[in-house]
Amino acid sequence: MATKKQKTKVENREPNDAVNVGKKDIRKDHILVVEDDTAELETLAEVLVADDREIHTAQTGEYGAKLLDKLDIDLLITDLMLPGKTDGLDLLRKARKNEKKTGVILVTGHGSVDTAIEAMKEGAHDYLTKPVDIRRLRAVAEKALEVAHIARRHKELEEAIAVESGFMGIIGESPAMKTVFERIRAAAPIDSTVLITGESGTGKELVADAIHELSNRAEGPLVKVNCSAIPESLMESELFGHEKGSFTGASDSRPGKFELSTGGTIVLDEIGDIPLKLQPKLLRVLENSTVERIGGRESKKLDLRVVSSTNRDLDKAVEENEFRQDLLYRIRVVTINLPPLRERKEDIPLLIERFLARLSVRLGRKLEGISKEALDIFMDYDWPGNVRELKHALEQMAIFSAEPVLSNVPETISGKKVFKVGSLAGVPIKDLEKQAIMQTLKDVGGDKKQAAQVLGIGLRTLYRKLEEYGE
Ligand SMILES: Nc1ncnc2c1ncn2[C@@H]1O[C@H](COP(=O)(O)OP(=O)(O)OP(=O)(O)O)[C@@H](O)[C@H]1O
Ligand SMILES: [Mg+2]
Structure with missing residues (x-):
């Protein structure tokens, strides 16, 4: 028992000096137990102790609320009735509103089961009636943590996707x-x-x-x-x-x-x-x-x-x-x-970064960025073909340069005749074809019928090619 007690961190002090603040081990689940009765609080906390968990406790709703704010709590187990202004329902609402997807289990005495059921509708995972059945508490906590993990993972994934690409593959943060x-x-x-x-x-x-x-x-x-x-x-x-x-x-x-x-x-x-x-x-x-x-x-x-x-x-x-x-x-x-891109030029650096990251994967070589001079040109340019044009400019630069930092801005964009095609040996025909098609489209201002004529292919072929390129 003594060892268990040691592991149970009872933090009935102000959150500012709570030992765990800012030092949370992310692999551990943080459980907050709120219960005014000291003996019950200790029982609940002890039952939940495990190596991969950190147990925090509070004896008032107010202090519980503070811990919810300060700590990254995965699971809140709270008595419904608490002395003072903040009761279990208030904590539930607070926990469900936060960004952390905290799971909630309510503990209630006899007679407040109706309220507990009401609370389920507000997002509590489950409720337990007093006296708490230890085995049920363990099982319910286990399950609630599992749900919390999934919710958390989901959120992390969503964030990762958002960071990778803006929104559903659409890059932009303007x-x-x-x-x-x-x-x-x-x-x-x-x-x-x-x-x-x-x-x-x-x-x-x-x-x-x-x-x-x-x-x-x-x-x-x-x-x-x-x-x-x-x-x-x-x-x-x-x-x-x-x-x-x-x-x-x-x-x-x-x-x-x-x-x-x-x-x-x-x-x-x-x-x-x-x-x-x-x-x-x-x-x-x-x-x-x-x-x-x-x-x-x-x-x-x-x-x-x-x-x-x-x-x-x-x-x-x-x-x-x-x-x-x-x-x-x-x-x-x-x-x-x-x-149009010219009205949100602040998105250009992000677009470059993301497109180069994708191109690195596709071409199997590291592309670190574009030179300062190239970026200046990109920022100055009007981009009549918008994001498509920028994407293709980068592709073209990557294909015709072996450097990790690209500086060979196509002359159509720089306005200067500096872009020299190096040796075409070894450049996949498919890539050349794509460059020809995209360049022609740009030259004719996006008019696909005219582009097809200039290229000497049928309009349907042009559409099929564009589809192949994911355009
Ligand atoms: N914000 C963006 N983030 C990432 N890629 C983009 C973005 N905008 C456009 N693209 C890319 O640019 C190309 C053209 O995009 P899309 O086909 O959606 O344009 P569109 O507005 O439908 O053009 P069109 O009127 O010519 O059909 C595609 O390769 C697309 O993936
Ligand atoms: Mg379209």
């Missing part, structure tokens, strides 16, 4: 991007129709992915339709499907993208390019949540979420009679606008 993250977080779970706007290369597709991932449809399909890549003549069938024989060449029945999205999310990319004559049908589908295949007689109920994106000014398109106003209203219930 106020403008933080606003974007908040809007994604708010819109994702509520099934509302979202319109993502922003210049080419600002990350609209990443945002669409994030919305799907964070929605309760995440388990369902995510179907992307690039409205500018599909020839006008095929668009209707592609979106809504067709029955066999409904038009020349319809040799079988096929579901459209809307049907295929059921249970999940459909992303209508470049929605501004939907032909005017298809817009009324699209509007009808969206409004009724039903779809009829071309040549089909029954209409199928749809259960999906619609996310659209565009780099066009749709209000202007409405004015110019290229886009229907009623459709615009229908698709932009919630708007998320991605700011």
Whole structure:
């Protein structure tokens, strides 16, 4: 018993001089027991003693609250009724509100079981009635700690992901991007129709992915339709499907993208390019949540979420009679606008760091950064192709330089003719092809049709390549 007593740290003193403050061994679980009766307190504390635990105790709610603030408590075990102003319920609420994901077990006397049940609704893991059954206490504490560990691990992972990449793979920490993250977080779970706007290369597709991932449809399909890549003549069938024989060449029945999205999310990319004559049908589908295949007689109920994106000014398109106003209203219930990179240049150093880290892994060599001069150029440049352009500039620099610190800024960005292609020997053809494609796209201002023409490939091939590159 004496040895156990020694291990039990009873800290009924002010938290400022509590021995554990700031020196917490992170591998140990910290348990706080709050109970006004000294004998009961000691019993509870002793029962919980284990090598991988640190037990803290308090005899008043006020002191317990202080310890909750000061220490990183994994599990709080508290009597419901405590003398003074702060009772067990107050401690429970405090513990559940904190960042540390503290687990809570309540101990109650006879007659307050109802309150204990009420407390469960506020997030307590369990409750024990007095006199406390020692075996049950051990078991319940064990379980609550397990849950606390999972919650903690989850939080750590979330933080790690956030540190790695900003938010769901979207890099950025500028106020403008933080606003974007908040809007994604708010819109994702509520099934509302979202319109993502922003210049080419600002990350609209990443945002669409994030919305799907964070929605309760995440388990369902995510179907992307690039409205500018599909020839006008095929668009209707592609979106809504067709029955066999409904038009020349319809040799079988096929579901459209809307049907295929059921249970999940459909992303209508470049929605501004939907032909005017298809817009009324699209509007009808969206409004009724039903779809009829071309040549089909029954209409199928749809259960999906619609996310659209565009780099066009749709209000202007409405004015110019290229886009229907009623459709615009229908698709932009919630708007998320991605700011161009030139308006959030403070994100550039972070983008460089993260992209180089990813490139290091991909290319299997250490890339430490870019030179001071290169950074100055990056910060001065306007980035008409936005994050995509920056990402490709770095890729190009990495491919054509063997140095860990890159300084060979492409001339299109530096404005100087300093970029020399070294020997191309050994450069993977795929990488060269990608550089050619991305460079051409940039030169023609992102116009994919024109880029395909210049490159001498079909538009569909271009889209397929871009998809391969993850664009
Ligand atoms: N904030 C960001 N963090 C990380 N990567 C980004 C970010 N923004 C864009 N990218 C990357 O840039 C490229 C282009 O992004 P995306 O395809 O989402 O742009 P977009 O706005 O849909 O462009 P477009 O209008 O041309 O289709 C992708 O490789 C994407 O991963
Ligand atoms: Mg896109």
